[in-house]
Amino acid sequence: MQAKSSMQHIQKIIPVAISTFLGSNALAADLIVKVEVPKLDVAEYHKPYVALWIERPDQSLAANLQVWYDVKKKDNAGTKWLKDLRQWWRRTGRELTLPVDGVSAATRVVGEHTLSFAGDSNALAKLPAGDYNLIVEAAREGGGREVVKVPFQWNGKDSVVNAQGNNELGKVSVQVKK
Numbered sequence: 333m334q335a336k337s338s339m340q341h342i343q344k345i346i347p348v349a350i351s352t353f354l355g356s357n358a359l360a361a362d363l364i365v366k367v368e369v370p371k372l373d374v375a376e377y378h379k380p381y382v383a384l385w386i387e388r389p390d391q392s393l394a395a396n397l398q399v400w401y402d403v404k405k406k407d408n409a410g411t412k413w414l415k416d417l418r419q420w421w422r423r424t425g426r427e428l429t430l431p432v433d434g435v436s437a438a439t440r441v442v443g444e445h446t447l448s449f450a451g452d453s454n455a456l457a458k459l460p461a462g463d464y465n466l467i468v469e470a471a472r473e474g475g476g477r478e479v480v481k482v483p484f485q486w487n488g489k490d491s492v493v494n495a496q497g498n499n500e501l502g503k504v505s506v507q508v509k510k
Contacts, residue, residue, distance in 0.1 A: 361488045362509045363449040363456060365397070367468055368502030371442045378473040379439035380500055381413055383420035384447070386455070387465050393424050394464060395455040396432070398447060400439045403431055416471035419479055444503070461487045470500040482506045 369380060384397040399420070402410030411430050415421050430436055434454065449456055464486055471477040478500035484493045485508070492507045 361451045364507040365447045366444055366505040368444045369440055369442050370502040376474050380470040380472040381417055382470045383417045384468050387467055389463055396435050397455055398435055398437050400437050403436055403438050417469045420469050459486055466506045468504050476500050480504045
């Protein structure tokens with residue numbers, strides 16, 4: 333009698349445990365990020381190096397999304413200037429062996445750039461539901477440096493949040509799309 337009762341108890345617990353585990357990490361949502369690189373009226377213009385990452389409310393790294401730099405320089409020399417992306421470099425950049433597949437990308441020209449990250453991608457697949465910040469940091473040779481922080485909720489529900497840069501970055505948009 334007791335064995336039957338224990339088995340019934342286990343049969344009730346297992347589905348709850350599975351749904352709790354899956355529900356906290358397996359969100360059926362994608363992340364779409366739009367980053368504007370503004371046109372600047374300067375004598376000598378260089379395309380900015382840009383890093384995009386997700387951080388938790390305690391400012392710890394949750395996921396690296398992309399880093400734009402001169403990936404085509406001989407002997408990986410483009411990585412030399414990544415230290416100018418100071419926040420990204422301190423949080424994660426110096427620990428990476430570059431290039432990173434799916435993260436490293438070439439610098440971008442002036443304009444709006446749309447990046448899509450699938451919910452089942454390496455960056456997002458293990459991201460539990462919760463509050464996060466998208467951080468976009470830009471630095472330009474002979475120019476300035478700027479960081480834009482966009483708070484968003486990763487919860488499998490549609491949402492759009494915008495922020496505005498002041499100089500090195502223009503509008504930054506984060507869309508969670510179910």
